[in-house]
Amino acid sequence: MIWRHIVSNFLTLAIVIMVVLGGLVTWAKTQYEEPGPLTEGICLRVESGAKFRDISETLAAQGAVSSAYILRAGADYSDKDGKLKIGSYLIEPHSSMAGIVDQITAGGPSTCGTELNFRIGVNGQQMILRTLDPATGRYVETAKFDPKAEDVPEGFSEEAQKADTRLRVTLAEGVTSWQVVEALKAADFLSGDVAEVPAEGTLSPDSYEVTRGANRADLLAQMKARQETALALAWETRSEGLPYASPEEALVMASIVEKETGVASERAQVASVFVNRLERGMKLQTDPTVIYGVTKGQGALGRGLRQSELRRETPYNTYVIDGLPPTPICNPGTAAIDAALHPADTPYIYFVADGTGGHAFAQTLDEHNANVARWRAIEAQQE
Incomplete structure (x- = not known):
């Protein structure tokens, strides 16, 4: 009888423990997937060699997640704990832990931090360095200069050369094809030669996000394709x-x-x-x-x-x-x-x-x- 009583109590205790553990798992899963506590956007930078533990603690300290441990456990369970991608990420208000993990392991262009915009205008070019204010979602201009006429501002090169700095080339309306090609030749973050100047009018004035080392000829082809599409739609x-x-x-x-x-x-x-x-x-x-x-x-x-x-x-x-x-x-x-x-x-x-x-x-x-x-x-x- 005693052994039967002991076994019965043990089984009861085991069931209670299992129920409690199940409840904890369910609670943790809910915490991982539900909207988070962040009330204002923040910019999260993932450096080369960063560990999930460091990132989780940073997010917890900034009020983006309720538990660094649950974030790490969720990343580990979804097999993403070792897949951090270098970059600067805009963490939106009330982002879930699951969404944050997906965001910082998917990679792609940075959505926060610094952007270098090489603007090609009718009367010259400008290098414009901007930084996203995560609280407002707007870029704040931090430096601007004419690369042909002015000295490089102090600290500009360091910011522009960062691995997660987004690069953009913008054509103003009314520029000529010769002006575009000459400007692209001077853009040291691009590569490759341009065999000939595209026919006048065939390049679409627009903003183009590029990667460091992007080929100039490929970028011009993209500009031409966009102009062809715009003209065809308007003609129809x-x-x-x-x-x-x-x-x-x-x-x-x-x-x-x-x-x-x-x-x-x-x-x-x-x-x-x-x-x-x-x-x-x-x-x-x-x-x-x-x-x-x-x-x-x-x-x-x-x-x-x-x-x-x-x-x-x-x-x-x-x-x-x-x-x-x-x-x-x-x-x-x-x-x-x-x-x-x-x-x-x-x-x-x-x-x-x-x-x-x-x-x-x-x-x-x-x-x-x-x-x-x-x-x-x-x-x-x-x-």
Whole structure:
């Protein structure tokens, strides 16, 4: 009887222990998978050679997880404890332990920390170093300089060379293909040669995330593919009756619109002026095409056009030739492409600067001359 009693008590105790352990496992699993205690985003940096124990303790100290031990146990159970990937990770508020483990073991581009943006603009380039503020999710600019004209700021190179610094190349609307290629040659975080300058207008002004050592030719191919897609989509939905024989002609018009105005709200109006001129057999008479004929897209003119240049017959002098020039004069953005293929319905055939950064539009020559007189008066006051 005694042994039977002992065995019975042992079995009861074992069952209780199993129930308790099961409850603990269930509780730990819930803790591992449910939203965490973090109230503001944080930036977690995983260095080379980091251990899960160190990372778990860091997360616990910053209030991102309720238990460093449960985080390690969950990572071990899911066979991810030895798969940490170097990088800087934005840990969102209330991220679960399971989500954090997945994030820091999946790898890929860093989502937090420092970003180096090489911006290629019409009038030059800029190296821009930014750091993400995890609390707001916004980047804060920490350094900016022109690599051709200024010395490298102190500490810039160290930050830029970090393994987890994200790299980005951004093209501004209106840059020429020559400008893009020349700038990419100077980007020391890229590799490879460029055999030839891509055709004008075929590169999409956009922002491109790259990896250190990325091939320049591959990046240019990506820019071309993105522009082809944008042009094809806009061409499929184009307005009826446009005076373009092909998407390529529409791209030429888009490049002119891009160079004529930086005001987004008036692109479609500017496009309408040139479309109306083409339909009436009028010359386009636009300075940016003449300038391209002088510079061949190799930098800014840096001065006003001379009368001799306005009279000289070149394929790009739209004061002399009829219709469109033979090629685009820059790489237009998607908004300019959309304006060229969806111009506003207006009676305007003239426009001139109005002193605000935009333009004054006119239907008749008398109206236009009055607008020009106002602009000349504004210019005189500014001088």
